[in-house]
């Protein structure tokens with residue numbers, strides 16, 4: 001077992017590293033059965049492709065499960081044969097530009113285009129002028145009116161079944177169904193007469209990436225036996241899909257009128273296949289993936305972060321994450337299949353809202369600046385990470401339905417004391433309070449059956465400060481240990497949840513408690529690169545020189561994993577720069593092994609003495625031998641490290657500033 005191997009596989013639930021992390025952690029698929037209806041006679045085979053011509057979508061005349069009868073519109077579109085003379089019917093208006101939904105032709109991007117399309121532009125301007133305006137009623141606001149435009153989950157299921165649009169993305173839904181349906185009055189979908197019985201005040205705001213599959217979204221929303229009468233807010237139905245003076249873009253005020261927030265992310269093979277070791281050591285992340293993939297991850301896009309930040313800033317707002325894909329059974333049943341744990345781990349270790357992207361750079365800068373000035377980047381990262389951790393650990397989608405206020409789900413939860421684990425993992429403060437107020441919890445330090453975690457550990461692992469504080473107030477044991485001797489403080493530290501680390505330290509939790517590998521909270525936070533937690537622990541005088549059973553210190557872990565900011569925080573606090581592990585290795589030896597020049601530079605800047613080349617090389621190759629032992633999964637990444645290290649060595653040998661020869665005796 002090498003030192004390197006010990007930093008690598010960290011499971012979603014923070015349990016010990018193995019080569020096959022978290023097998024079995026993902027719950028059994030939660031199945032949601034659609035009421036079975038006669039599919040005969042339904043024209044569900046229409047092959048639709050938005051880039052070419054579209055024939056009418058034939059309306060299904062059999063009654064679907066929620067009695068949705070389809071929209072009365074037909075969808076007849078002439079093929080657009082000459083791209084220079086777009087005859088497609090629908091245009092989006094972005095920043096004053098008209099973009100064809102079918103061929104992306106732009107009506108007015110050049111003076112020539114404006115001249116050529118002046119009749120069409122005049123027609124669009126006229127239609128836009130005639131778009132009805134909203135009247136804000138007595139006691140109402142833009143937000144309250146927007147939130148009233150929810151649609152029932154039963155409708156979503158029926159709609160999706162009716163149009164057989166499980167594999168479409170949202171753009172297809174807009175183009176092929178919603179635009180034609182609302183064309184006549186240029187109204188919102190919820191304003192159509194056919195929608196009257198499916199619209200109501202939204203309880204759950206749904207945030208998702210429009211490039212993801214529609215079926216995944218609907219299956220995620222319905223997962224866990226959701227109340228079919230609960231209304232959810234989805235932009236497609238609630239927003240006018242036509243240009244107007246006042247577009248419906250006030251998402252933040254809409255969220256204020258909702259009582260739960262759900263983020264849905266489709267399963268993505270490319271994310272699952274990203275090299276986990278490379279992600280942990282910062283050499284790869286989801287943000288390096290192709291834009292076509294990133295477009296499907298909502299928190300990789302800044303616009304979705306506007307919504308996430310709002311939800312994150314609302315006290316007690318359940319923040320739910322669902323990651324997975326839909327499975328359509330032969331009998332018409334729709335099931336949500338959660339993503340495999342390795343995809344979730346990669347998401348957890350990659351999340352960094354600062355790296356989110358936008359088509360327009362100025363949008364990106366403004367939104368990130370808003371987050372920095374608002375809840376803060378660390379808090380938003382921690383919230384998203386916590387929601388993914390909960391998604392990975394939650395064994396029952398009913399918990400999330402209960403968090404969204406579904407009565408039956410709440411009753412089921414309150415009858416089972418063990419539901420406290422999932423409630424705490426999800427950070428559902430309201431449910432926790434209800435549960436603690438009931439007589440059903442007789443032992444607040446009860447341990448779960450897997451590895452002996454307490455409710456406090458689940459809440460700490462997910463970064464749910466309010467639940468941590470509620471549990472501490474209710475007398476939870478702050479120093480309880482699981483079967484690996486991990487404490488709540490260790491769980492919070494390894495996941496980078498600074499607010500929970502502080503709450504536990506404030507309550508007097510043992511800051512130097514060690515797990516059965518001898519790791520402390522400070523080592524855990526250093527290893528995973530969570531500078532804010534490292535600083536909080538150092539501020540609380542956590543032992544900087546503590547060693548794990550291999551003799552490794554926090555500084556060595558930070559150096560080896562390449563977390564320069566943590567290295568600097570530890571050096572600033574006066575950590576012993578020359579400390580040796582059981583093999584005689586030091587922080588300066590461990591950093592180059594993984595190719596982390598920035599950490600080496602930080603150590604050299606701090607005046608760490610450099611050993612002789614001979615000694616260095618000997619130790620280096622000794623360690624490489626250890627690394628080749630079974631258990632190290634990514635030989636490719638290791639070889640990369642070696643070549644990188646050599647390159648680095650050559651670079652330093654020939655470099656002048658800032659590495660002076662007095663610092664380097666090569």
Ligand SMILES: [Zn+2]
Nearest residue numbers: 086088100103
């Ligand atoms: Zn066109």
